[in-house]
Amino acid sequence: MTDLSQPTLPGALPDKRQVAASFSRAAASYDSVAALQRAVGMALLDKLPAGLAPARWLDMGSGTGHFSRVLAECFNDADGVAVDIAEGMLRHAREHGGARHHVAGDAERLPLLDGSVDLLFSSLAVQWCGQFASVLGEARRVLRPGGVLAFSSLCVGTLDELRASWQAVDGMVHVNRFRRFEDYQRLCGDSGLELIDLERRPHVLHYLDVRSLTHELKALGAHNLNPGRPSGLTGRARMQGLLQAYEQFRQPQGLPATYQVVYGVLRKPLAGEQ
């Protein structure tokens, strides 16, 4: 997860092969720990314009295919395409049904023809893309005029408790970086797509202890992959420091982990509207 406030940050991009490998490894464990991802995807579905009847939908960054299966139920006559950068995720999704086609590909360079999709749905995937402007450009290219892009993502403020706790221990990059909400606003505004809805909503999860949180991030494949992250195992003393530092955030429900979720719905203008 990259980009921060800059349009590009080439030195700080996570390597896409590592992103793909990490999610492929997580394919079997992902669904058992994906409560937040379920809630966010459902909230995104709720935001789809009423009466939408796509002939073809695309689930971009489809992961295990949970939302491909939901989309297939919502739009049962439509042709469904699932695209993901992680082959392991696609294999898992293919075995469980949902989309008719499962295609390996990158959201920044979609393996789809121009004007071939009516609904592009993407939940919690584009925070892994260094160039969100390229994602929007690709959405604009593959959508038919009148087609809808619905995405959710994460922005600055996500996992700040973990970030601050590590900062107190060694000042190194232990937590993925996120774009600012203002950058989502600016990039969506410049995309040539009509902005229907863009909002940020905090979701706070609670954990018994820090290990439960870090194990969950690993099971999701979403642990830190940024360049500059410390290599090797975390030493006992540093881990002890982390546990102590995180305690300052403890609430009656447990240790909080805040996710700042961005929800966006955009539409490709019809020819006469541009």
Ligand SMILES: C[S@@+](CC[C@H](N)C(=O)[O-])C[C@H]1O[C@@H](n2cnc3c(N)ncnc32)[C@H](O)[C@@H]1O
């Ligand atoms: C957190 S999972 C979300 C999966 C699913 N959308 C869900 O909500 O359960 C993120 C997914 O995005 C995929 N992904 C990451 N970067 C991608 C890229 N550049 N292009 C396509 N998929 C990508 C990952 O492989 C992973 O399967």
